[in-house]
Amino acid sequence: ETGVTQTPRHLVMGMTNKKSLKCEQHLGHNAMYWYKQSAKKPLELMFVYNFKEQTENNSVPSRFSPECPNSSHLFLHLHTLQPEDSALYLCASSQDYRGETQYFGPGTRLLVL
Amino acid sequence: QKEVEQDPGPLSVPEGAIVSLNCTYSNSAFQYFMWYRQYSRKGPELLMYTYSSGNKEDGRFTAQVDKSSKYISLFIRDSQPSDSATYLCAMSERQAGTALIFGKGTTLSVSS
Numbered sequence: 001e002t003g004v005t006q007t008p009r010h011l012v013m014g015m016t017n018k019k020s021l022k023c024e025q026h027l028g029h030n031a032m033y034w035y036k037q038s039a040k041k042p043l044e045l046m047f048v049y050n051f052k053e054q055t056e057n058n059s060v061p062s063r064f065s066p067e068c069p070n071s072s073h074l075f076l077h078l079h080t081l082q083p084e085d086s087a088l089y090l091c092a093s094s095q096d097y098r099g100e101t102q103y104f105g106p107g108t109r110l111l112v113l
Numbered sequence: 114q115k116e117v118e119q120d121p122g123p124l125s126v127p128e129g130a131i132v133s134l135n136c137t138y139s140n141s142a143f144q145y146f147m148w149y150r151q152y153s154r155k156g157p158e159l160l161m162y163t164y165s166s167g168n169k170e171d172g173r174f175t176a177q178v179d180k181s182s183k184y185i186s187l188f189i190r191d192s193q194p195s196d197s198a199t200y201l202c203a204m205s206e207r208q209a210g211t212a213l214i215f216g217k218g219t220t221l222s223v224s225s
Contacts, residue, residue, distance in 0.1 A: 033212070048212060056212070090157070098211060101147060102159075103159065
């Protein structure tokens with residue numbers, strides 16, 4: 001499999017559930033990103049990992065917890081989410097973290113009830 | 114003032130029309146410019162990128178950058194229904210520790 005993959009593609013969860021989103025990149029990149037995309041809003045950068053180290057956390061609530069065990073895998077752990085967290089969550093990767101071209105996965109569409 | 118401004122549309126054109134999509138920006142340090150296409154319920158895919166000012170052509174698509182005016186454009190010739198998507202501009206300073214800055218995206222609909 002090539003490119004950036006994300007699982008699951010769709011997720012429905014209650015506000016008390018705990019779930020995790022998974023991202024895997026097969027491009028040999030060193031930087032990985034989590035974005036939130038809501039209707040009528042620009043992409044919101046949530047987290048950046050460069051060489052497995054978290055370099056950006058854009059004031060994201062603690063109910064979102066990222067994990068990067070290696071340069072190829074990225075997780076987003078979710079717990080006690082709110083309905084306004086319903087959105088498309090996109091993972092991306094780039095060669096390095098210096099404004100390089102990013103390659104996106106298909107996204108996980110999350111609905112919080 | 115937002116860093117990147119992009120008219121969200123929607124923009125509706127008939128098949129075969131020439132489409133012009135635009136973004137303006139305020140940061141004069143931006144030097145790397147990209148256009149992404151995003152189909153409904155999919156992730157954005159890279160369409161074109163240019164470095165600094167000038168034009169770049171790829172088939173029916175032409176990307177244009179005017180750094181003096183802080184203005185970038187994407188032209189689509191002979192538009193097709195399959196071009197119906199949201200187009201996002203993105204740009205960066207291309208420096209260590211910097212991320213891409215995205216526009217909100219313009220939704221394009223091409224009718225047959």
